[in-house]
Amino acid sequence: MAAIAALIAAVVASFLVSRQVVTPVQRMMKLSHRIAEGEYEERLTVSRGVRSNQLDELDQLALSFNQMADKLEKTETMRRQLIGDVTHELRTPLAAIKGYMEGLMDGVLPAEPETYQQVHTEIDRLQRLVNDLQELSRVEAGAFQLMPVSISLPGLIETIKGNLGHQFEDKGIQLETQVEPYLPNIMVDKDRILQVLTNLVGNALQYTPSGGKVSIRAARDKSEILISVSDTGIGIAPDHLPFIFNRFYRTDKSRTRASGGSGIGLTIAQALVKAHHGRIWAESAGEGKGSSFHFTLPAVG
Ligand code: ADP
Numbered sequence: 001m002a003a004i005a006a007l008i009a010a011v012v013a014s015f016l017v018s019r020q021v022v023t024p025v026q027r028m029m030k031l032s033h034r035i036a037e038g039e040y041e042e043r044l045t046v047s048r049g050v051r052s053n054q055l056d057e058l059d060q061l062a063l064s065f066n067q068m069a070d071k072l073e074k075t076e077t078m079r080r081q082l083i084g085d086v087t088h089e090l091r092t093p094l095a096a097i098k099g100y101m102e103g104l105m106d107g108v109l110p111a112e113p114e115t116y117q118q119v120h121t122e123i124d125r126l127q128r129l130v131n132d133l134q135e136l137s138r139v140e141a142g143a144f145q146l147m148p149v150s151i152s153l154p155g156l157i158e159t160i161k162g163n164l165g166h167q168f169e170d171k172g173i174q175l176e177t178q179v180e181p182y183l184p185n186i187m188v189d190k191d192r193i194l195q196v197l198t199n200l201v202g203n204a205l206q207y208t209p210s211g212g213k214v215s216i217r218a219a220r221d222k223s224e225i226l227i228s229v230s231d232t233g234i235g236i237a238p239d240h241l242p243f244i245f246n247r248f249y250r251t252d253k254s255r256t257r258a259s260g261g262s263g264i265g266l267t268i269a270q271a272l273v274k275a276h277h278g279r280i281w282a283e284s285a286g287e288g289k290g291s292s293f294h295f296t297l298p299a300v301g
Pocket of ligand 1: 231
């Protein structure tokens with residue numbers, strides 16, 4: 001009798017224990033199938049108190065599973081958003097090219113060099129957008145290799161002046177540089193940091209009217225080097241400021257689209273500065289009050 005009772009108790013106990021294990025595993029399997037089919041909303045419930053620090057292995061597995069689902073959902077949202085953004089960006093130049101072509105075919109637009117020039121400008125814009133997107137996907141995926149070398153800041157800033165100086169002269173904008181003496185070298189990928197600076201100084205040039213001033217400053221700030229590009233240009237309203245590093249974000253869509261800006265430059269600059277373990281941010285007192293862009297890089301010595 002005792003043996004039978006023990007056997008029954010053992011069977012019941014093992015049934016209960018295995019159910020405790022099998023049920024959550026089955027739920028996990030079901031959910032993973034759902035995720036594979038593109039349904040990301042559902043999550044597993046973690047039975048014991050998350051705060052009590054008494055999670056067993058199954059709870060920990062459920063937590064990791066939920067974290068994975070969160071990440072997948074986020075990636076999927078970003079992917080959808082990117083496709084939406086790119087579609088939107090492509091639509092405008094394509095519609096313009098189609099319009100010019102239809103005008104030419106119907107004889108409404110004259111078959112003259114100016115008309116072809118306009119088509120060419122739109123195609124140019126498309127090409128720039130595609131190049132920017134390619135660069136963006138590369139930097140966002142981290143699919144680029146930094147080749148850090150020790151460089152001096154005065155030299156770097158002189159290069160920028162040499163590259164863009166004549167455009168400042170043409171537009172009648174003063175370009176001023178202030179480099180703190182005895183700055184240590186920085187250990188960076190020269191081309192990438194040049195790309196960041198070119199973007200910031202190029203934007204300052206673009207968004208500052210003639211007669212204005214742009215300053216490039218470099219100074220030591222504890223263990224970092226702080227590089228700033230300030231302008232006396234159109235400024236950025238406080239409600240736009242938090243978003244300007246987002247891809248495709250432009251404070252005035254029609255104006256900057258007309259001038260060819262895709263709103264990707266700052267996103268790329270941010271990714272490049274982060275890859276160098278630095279920070280980048282923007283400040284502006286408001287519209288018409290100029291803007292300052294700052295970024296930090298670790299100092300070498
Ligand atoms: P874009 O190619 O449009 O210039 P960016 O990513 O470089 O793209 O800049 C994003 C947006 O941030 C710009 O469209 C502009 O609205 C704003 N912006 C950037 N730099 C400045 C600046 N120096 N002054 C005013 N607005 C700026």
